Amino acid sequence: xxxxxxxxxxxxxxxxxxxxxxxxxxxxxxxxxxxxxxxxxxxxxxxxxxxxxxxxxxxxxxxxxxxxxxxxxxxxxxxxxxxxxxxxxxxxxxxxxxxxxxxxxxxxxxxxxxxxxxxxxxxxxxxxxxxxxxxxxxxxxxxxxxxxxxxxxxxxxxxxxxxxxxxxxxxxxxxxxxxxxxxxxxxxxxxxxxxxxxxxxxxxxxxxxxxxxxxxxxxxxxxxxx
Numbered sequence: 030x031x032x033x034x035x036x037x038x039x040x041x042x043x044x045x046x047x048x049x050x051x052x053x054x055x056x057x058x059x060x061x062x063x064x065x066x067x068x069x070x071x072x073x074x075x076x077x078x079x080x081x082x083x084x085x086x087x088x089x090x091x092x093x094x095x096x097x098x099x100x101x102x103x104x105x106x107x108x109x110x111x112x113x114x115x116x117x118x119x120x121x122x123x124x125x126x127x128x129x130x131x132x133x134x135x136x137x138x139x140x141x142x143x144x145x146x147x148x149x150x151x152x153x154x155x156x157x158x159x160x161x162x163x164x165x166x167x168x169x170x171x172x173x174x175x176x177x178x179x180x181x182x183x184x185x186x187x188x189x190x191x192x193x194x195x196x197x198x199x200x201x202x203x204x205x206x207x208x209x210x211x212x213x214x215x216x217x218x219x220x221x222x223x224x225x226x227x228x229x230x231x232x233x234x235x236x237x238x239x240x241x242x243x244x245x246x247x248x249x250x251x252x253x254x255x
Contacts, residue, residue, distance in 0.1 A: 031154055032080040032127035033073055034137040036111065036119070037066055037098070039090035052222045057254050064250035065219070066098060068143040071246070074104050075147050078154070080132065084123045086111040117185035124177050136163070136176035141218040144232055144243040149174065149213045156211030162203055163211040164196070167218050171195035174213060181208055 038045050042055035045062040053061065073081060081104060085094040088110035095108055112122045120137055127135040134157035136150060153163045157178045165174030170193030175184075184202045188195055203210050219228050229251075232244045242248060 030079040030132050032082060032130075032132040032135040033076060033078045033150065034082045034084050034123050034127065034135060035066075035069060035073060036123070036137065036139045037083050037085050037094055038062070038140075039085065039087060039093050040066070040097070046220065048221045049225065052225075053254065060254070061247070061250055062140070063097060064244075064246040065143040066140045067101065067246040068244050069138070069140045069145070070098060070102070070106075072145065072147050072243075073138075073150070074102065076150050076154075080127070080130075081106045082123075082127065083108050084111050084119075084137075085109070086119075088113060116190045117188055120175060121182050121185040124175070125180050125182070128177070128180055134158075134176060134178050136174060138165075138174050139218075141220060142167075142173045142216055143219065143247050144228060144235070145173065145216050146243075149216065152213045153211070156213070159209070160211035161208035163213060164199065165213045166196050166215040168215055169193065169218055169220075170197070171218070172199065173216050173218060176211075181206065184208070 040059040040063045042059040046058045049058045049061065083094065083106050085091060085108060091108050109126065111119045124135045124137055134154055136153045138150065149165055153174055153176045156163045157176050161178055162181055162184060163176040164172045167173040172195065183206050184199050188198045219225055235243050
């Protein structure tokens with residue numbers, strides 16, 4: 030059994046994507062983050078997995094999150110709260126929960142990557158047939174995807190989260206523990222206005238090259254903000 034986990038925050042104005050508030054109001058940023066989530070979830074529904082999980086934060090936000098995102102789903106999703114600890118513990122526990130529930134491979138992604146191709150996630154699951162851990166490097170020095178085929182809590186310990194050394198430190202922990210590592214192609218997070226500009230430029234190029242809009246919800250939201 031395979032499990033795909035998406036980390037989702039309740040889009041409360043002022044509590045999500047705060048660096049974008051240098052360009053947009055808190056309400057506008059919350060609407061934009063909601064669109065990011067919808068683009069990520071829509072793409073996730075195209076992937077062949079046995080279980081899809083929204084791990085939400087804060088833990089009392091299930092009704093709000095399911096109301097915002099559940100109505101447009103084409104496939105069943107489970108909702109589980111994130112533990113109230115640091116980022117490493119949140120990811121570790123979310124993955125272990127799925128392994129304990131019978132998953133042979135679990136992959137976790139965030140919602141800062143609205144244009145991530147489905148292939149990157151599919152490739153991660155393929156790699157977990159033979160690898161203990163799979164990482165998707167992000168261009169800011171961290172990673173946007175982590176997948177495991179067995180519990181490996183040590184890769185989440187003593188990491189300087191939200192710094193450019195996250196990927197390097199994680200690879201060091203994988204190597205020291207003797208785990209096998211797989212990699213999927215790098216991608217980019219969107220946190221700041223310049224990163225949003227790059228996202229939109231990249232999406233425009235994708236549309237010109239393929240005729241497919243990778244960001245339908247994000248583009249619709251931005252058209253209402255301008």
